[in-house]
Amino acid sequence: xxxxxxxPPLDYTPPDAARPDAPGPDAGxxxxxxxxxxxxYRQPGPDTGGHPPVPPIADGASAPWSPGPVPSGPQQxxxxxxxxxxxxxxxxxxxxxxxxxxGAPGQPHPQQPNPQWSGPQQxYQPPQAPQQxxxxxxxxxxxxxxxxxPDAARPPAPPHxxxxxxxxxxxxxxxxxxxxxxxxxxxxxxxxxxxxxxxxALNAEALVSPKRRGPAKGWRKAIxxxxxGLLSPGESAAExxxxxxxxRARTHVAGGHHRVAVLSLKGGVGKTTxxxxxxxxxxxxxxxxxxxxxxxxxxxxxxxKVRLETAATIRDLLNEKELISRYADIRGxxxxxASRLEILASDRDPAVSExxxxxxxxxxxxxxxxxxxxCLTDCGTGLLHSAMRGVxxxxxxxxxxxxxxxxxxxxxxxxxxxLEAHQYGYLVRGAVVVLSMVRxxxxxxxxxxxxxxxxxxxxRAVVRVPWDSHLEEGAExxxxxxSPATRDAYLQLAATVxxxxxxxx
Numbered sequence: 001x002x003x004x005x006x007x008p009p010l011d012y013t014p015p016d017a018a019r020p021d022a023p024g025p026d027a028g029x030x031x032x033x034x035x036x037x038x039x040x041y042r043q044p045g046p047d048t049g050g051h052p053p054v055p056p057i058a059d060g061a062s063a064p065w066s067p068g069p070v071p072s073g074p075q076q077x078x079x080x081x082x083x084x085x086x087x088x089x090x091x092x093x094x095x096x097x098x099x100x101x102x103g104a105p106g107q108p109h110p111q112q113p114n115p116q117w118s119g120p121q122q123x124y125q126p127p128q129a130p131q132q133x134x135x136x137x138x139x140x141x142x143x144x145x146x147x148x149x150p151d152a153a154r155p156p157a158p159p160h161x162x163x164x165x166x167x168x169x170x171x172x173x174x175x176x177x178x179x180x181x182x183x184x185x186x187x188x189x190x191x192x193x194x195x196x197x198x199x200x201a202l203n204a205e206a207l208v209s210p211k212r213r214g215p216a217k218g219w220r221k222a223i224x225x226x227x228x229g230l231l232s233p234g235e236s237a238a239e240x241x242x243x244x245x246x247x248r249a250r251t252h253v254a255g256g257h258h259r260v261a262v263l264s265l266k267g268g269v270g271k272t273t274x275x276x277x278x279x280x281x282x283x284x285x286x287x288x289x290x291x292x293x294x295x296x297x298x299x300x301x302x303x304x305k306v307r308l309e310t311a312a313t314i315r316d317l318l319n320e321k322e323l324i325s326r327y328a329d330i331r332g333x334x335x336x337x338a339s340r341l342e343i344l345a346s347d348r349d350p351a352v353s354e355x356x357x358x359x360x361x362x363x364x365x366x367x368x369x370x371x372x373x374x375c376l377t378d379c380g381t382g383l384l385h386s387a388m389r390g391v392x393x394x395x396x397x398x399x400x401x402x403x404x405x406x407x408x409x410x411x412x413x414x415x416x417x418x419l420e421a422h423q424y425g426y427l428v429r430g431a432v433v434v435l436s437m438v439r440x441x442x443x444x445x446x447x448x449x450x451x452x453x454x455x456x457x458x459x460r461a462v463v464r465v466p467w468d469s470h471l472e473e474g475a476e477x478x479x480x481x482x483s484p485a486t487r488d489a490y491l492q493l494a495a496t497v498x499x500x501x502x503x504x505x
Contacts, residue, residue, distance in 0.1 A: 063199040103374035215239070215281050242488070248495035249285045251502050257369040258501050261395035261427075263388075265418075266411035269403040270436035274465070274493075275378045276305040276477045278341035278399070281494040284479065291334065293364065294346035296380040297356045297387050303345035305477050309335040317367070318360055327371045339479060342372075358390035366395055374501075383418055392424055397500045398431040399493075400459070405436045409451055416458055430503075431459040432496050437467045440485070461496045465489045 105337040192197040212232065214224040220233040235243075262278070275292055294302035294314065312333040317324075324330050334342040344364075346356065368375055377391050392398075396418075402412035412433065419428050433455040438448065452462045468486040470478070479487060 003006065017295070034170050067115065097352050242491065245495040246285050249282060249491070249498040251498045253288070253373045253501045254504055257373060257375070259365070259375050259377065259394055259396050260399060260497060261377050261379055261391050261397075261401045262400045262401065263383075263415065264412070265415045266403075266408055267381045267407050269401050270434075270465075271381075271401045272301050272305060272378055272473070273471055273474075273477065274343070274436060275302065276337075276343075276496065277471075277479070277482075277490045278493055279341040279374075279376045280337060280477060280479050281490045282374060282498070283337075283341040284339040286374075288494075289342070289371065290340070290374045290376070291342045291344060291368060291372040291374045292378060293344045293368070293388050295356060295361055295377050295391055296346055297382075297385050298397050299348055300346040300378065300380075300381060302343060302378045303335070303348070304475070305348060306335055306337045306341070306343045307476055308343075308345070313347050314356070314360075314364060315347050317344065318363060321363065321367060324367060330367070330371055338475075344368075355386070357386040358393075361387050361390035362394065365390075383415065386402050392419070392427065395427060395496065396503070398427045399434060399497065401434045402442060402455075403435055404435050404446055404448060404451065405487070406446065409454070413454070413458075419440055428458060429460065430500060433459050433462045434493060435462065435464045437471070438464050439464050462487060463493045463496060465493070 038339075118324070207328045214229065214232055215235055216220040216239060218235065218236065224232050259276075262271055279290055279292045291301060294300035296302075310332060314333075317330070317333045331342075334344050336342045375394070379388060379391055382388065400412050400415060402408045416428050416431070419425070433450065435448065439446070448464070452464070455462045466483070466485050466489060468483050470481045470483075471486070482490070
């Protein structure tokens with residue numbers, strides 16, 4: 001008789017049985033980390049009250065609901081569902097791959113009572129954070145999940161999605177009302193709005209295209225005119241030099257008023273002529289007012305170089321100084337030439353016995369400085385009279401006139417010696433020496449280069465003025481009647497004197 005087959009015990013678990021929480025071979029999606037090993041299933045007995053045994057709780061996890069101690073009274077019968085008791089189902093898995101234990105967000109609270117159980121409940125225990133299971137590659141992972149593969153724990157690659165269509169780019173910066181009205185700073189990464197333009201942006205340089213001027217004279221002007229401006233040879237070197245000298249003569253007057261003393265120790269060297277020619281050149285180039293004053297204590301000849309418009313003299317101005325309050329009042333005492341140069345003449349009446357003194361000159365200078373920018377003073381031949389002390393005391397620079405002769409050069413050099421001896425050395429260092437009426441036909445035997453070198457070592461500059469037939473007449477000075485060489489010499493003199501206008505007083 002064969003022996004009966006030995007049945008395995010009730011708590012026996014096959015070693016190769018598949019875990020309920022392990023994914024099947026056909027699972028192609030990520031099922032999360034494998035569940036911890038379950039204890040062997042035990043048949044419900046009298047110690048469990050007829051209920052299935054409670055699965056073990058991992059360390060640190062919140063305890064699920066338990067019925068508590070079994071009451072001693074009569075028990076309510078458990079309805080028969082027709083199913084055999086078995087091991088509990090594993091906790092469900094969330095889409096993120098984490099187990100949803102009782103008490104997790106989105107799950108029924110573990111402390112909710114069973115509607116079929118009316119017995120006493122277990123005291124409330126605060127939930128605890130679940131212990132994080134070691135992931136693939138962490139220490140102890142092989143011991144916690146034997147037989148698991150690292151590839152099974154990798155999350156699947158996200159599905160390919162087409163990139164969103166590019167948004168339409170705007171060509172201009174949108175107007176930001178809040179930034180424009182309140183002045184707030186734009187956000188990080190946002191381009192600040194450009195500042196609005198003002199009326200200063202509407203200028204001639206930005207709106208009007210520059211036009212190049214054609215040549216002023218000569219064959220260059222003829223070519224430019226014949227080609228209707230298509231061909232422009234440009235300005236010559238001489239014309240560019242003339243423009244540069246004119247710009248220096250237009251130097252702004254620092255302080256508002258500048259006094260130039262034109263003097264000479266020897267008479268007949270062209271001192272008054274130089275005063276009128278220099279003043280006429282400055283007045284024709286500049287836009288401000290230029291005045292020449294005759295400060296000769298004797299009868300001066302400045303009024304002979306300009307056509308007189310009035311018989312008033314510098315003495316009449318002193319006698320009626322209380323009536324002068326504007327430029328129109330002082331204009332009645334001066335005469336104006338065609339070059340816009342104004343002349344204030346001295347007394348020519350031989351019956352006048354009162355000489356022009358230092359106090360008179362200072363009073364006249366105080367009145368004139370309010371209405372004129374440049375004042376040229378035609379001094380007398382003497383250096384010791386009273387008016388000369390006032391002229392040198394108020395002068396900003398000195399123009400010393402000398403003839404191209406031995407006696408004229410010695411007199412001019414002696415004037416510089418006298419100025420240095422009487423504490424006017426600053427006027428000597430800034431002085432301009434004019435060699436007047438220099439003959440250019442080669443008949444002069446005087447070494448002009450040696451003469452110019454002598455004065456250049458003591459003064460700021462030396463200018464040669466060639467002989468001119470119009471100036472030899474001794475009549476009214478007209479710049480248009482001067483020779484080109486003489487006109488260019490006076491232009492150079494005006495530019496040299498004009499450089500000192502920018503010096504502080």
